[in-house]
Structure formats: structure tokens, C-alpha cells
Amino acid sequence: MKCEIIPERCIACGLCQTIAPEIFDYTNEGIVLFVGEPEATHEFIPKDQQSAVIESAKRCPSHAILYQNS
Structure with missing residues (x-):
């Protein structure tokens, strides 16, 4: 599964x-980011974490x- 975050909407x-x-x-301002990849807007999600991303x-x-x- 691929996940995309759109910080401008957060x-x-x-x-x-x-x-x-x-x-x-999240940033100091509370805006969403990926753990360990603060500049990324797309990330591959391992199977065991997909249900949490969907939720x-x-x-x-x-x-x-x-x-x-x-």
C-alpha cells in the first residue's frame, strides 16, 4: 500500500x-509528517500497519x- 500525506490540508x-x-x-506546528521521513509526502506502508493507516x-x-x- 502507498500512503500520501497532504500537509497543506492538515x-x-x-x-x-x-x-x-x-x-x-507531526511538526512543531502540529502538521502531519511521516515518522523518520519528515520531507516525504509518499511512503510504502508495510502490511502489518495498513489497517492503522486506513483508519x-x-x-x-x-x-x-x-x-x-x-
Whole structure:
């Protein structure tokens, strides 16, 4: 699965980081980023973490997280 984050849409609610802390982190301003890859906007998600990413995307109020099954 490929995941895309759109920081410009992020409203800094922190929900994604609460649901999937192994995938999502946030800047000092609270804007979403990938753990270990602060400049990346796309990342491959391992199978064992995909359900958390899907849940994060579904619950993101600003639709700043997208995913695509491959």
C-alpha cells in the first residue's frame, strides 16, 4: 500500500498520530509528517500497519491522508 500525506490540508488535530504513531508524527506546528521521513509526502506502508493507516485516513477530518492499495 502507498500512503500520501497532504500537509497543506492538515488542521493539526493529531488524530493520525494517535491512531498510527509508528507511521505518523507531526511538526512543531502540529502538521502531519511521516515518522523518520519528515520531507516525504509518499511512503510504502508495510502490511502489518495498513489497517492503522486506513483508519487514520478515514477519520482525518481534512482528508490530508490518502492511500492506494497496490
